[in-house]
Amino acid sequence: MKVTIKNLTKRFSDMTAVNDFSAVIESGELIALLGPSGCGKSTMLNMISGILAPTEGKIFFDDEDVTDLSPEKRGVGLVFQNYALYPHMTVLENICFPLEIKKVPKEERIARAKEMAKLVHVDTMLDRKPGQMSGGQQQRVAIARALVKQPRILLLDEPLSNLDARLRIEMREEIRRIQQETGVTTIFVTHDQEEAMSISDHIVLMKDGFLQQYAKPQELYDEPANCFVADFLGNPPINKANGVIKNGKIVLEGDCEVELEAAKNIAEGREVTLSMRAEAIIVGEAEKACVGTVEEVYVMGKEVLAYVSLGTTKVRAYIDAEKTFDKGQTVNIGLKKRGVFVFDKETGERLA
Ligand SMILES: Nc1ncnc2c1ncn2[C@@H]1O[C@H](COP(=O)(O)OP(=O)(O)O)[C@@H](O)[C@H]1O
């Protein structure tokens, strides 16, 4: 099912949690709704589910305007961070429960619940109570319970936040598998960029209630619309250095002149932020963009990371394990086209 969101706004008295938000979610896709805590992700999800009424705007499921429909009538499956299973019920009873409410005959609901339990891999634990299961297993049951009604859309609000790091990775892959097996259109809320990057077809990145960019994960990483998007994605975080455009060059704080083809068209005197991914900085390159000083070299397993000063700014760069550099050594720095961006220092607008 396709979801169309038109100019959606939610205000809580004088606070605008979601601001004029529009997007189309294609049928069968898994979308990550990504952004820092407090940016409006849950508010957005709760408006799609029908738990919250929007202040302005409309929501369509396919061609049907559902803006004024109750959650029950929308046909949504919900999963939250705290599994919210009924502790006194068994796994089977928990998964059956939504069908019981809909008065589905007993035999049919047990058959459907067992099918869902199999899909999420808890079919060997049907008689257990939630308290006898791990967090990951409980979240599997919660997903089965959300899917058993055959919802038109599955909405997950930070479903993995209560799990430890290893289980989180396992479960996010499981959510992807379950989503692909069922083909259900899914919106997955997370503040974890790596989680969003690893499982979604498209990412919606939000900040302060505003949509920042809606794109495929790789496109968000390679072509960020603004400085916030570039900062939010990637590990280690993107390197940033402030500078000003002089004679077609970027002069970074501390008088480091950077020659960058892409910066040649930016107006003289404009204050900019030069953002560089660690893998886009080449230390000891013949074709130099600027000159830097090696401050520190760290060997971390298969990767070698160098801290290099460009003027007064220290940046992280990956270096070839074969190359050796001394502390304090002056080096030529090359910059790749991919992973190097120029933003307006004030507004964060992308300039190059
Ligand atoms: N019921 C509410 N009343 C007042 N303010 C709210 C309410 N719900 C959320 N907010 C505010 O709206 C903003 C967005 O919240 P939320 O959607 O929960 O963010 P997220 O899920 O991205 O962390 C926050 O500033 C939050 O404090």
Ligand SMILES: [Mg+2]
């Ligand atoms: Mg939230």
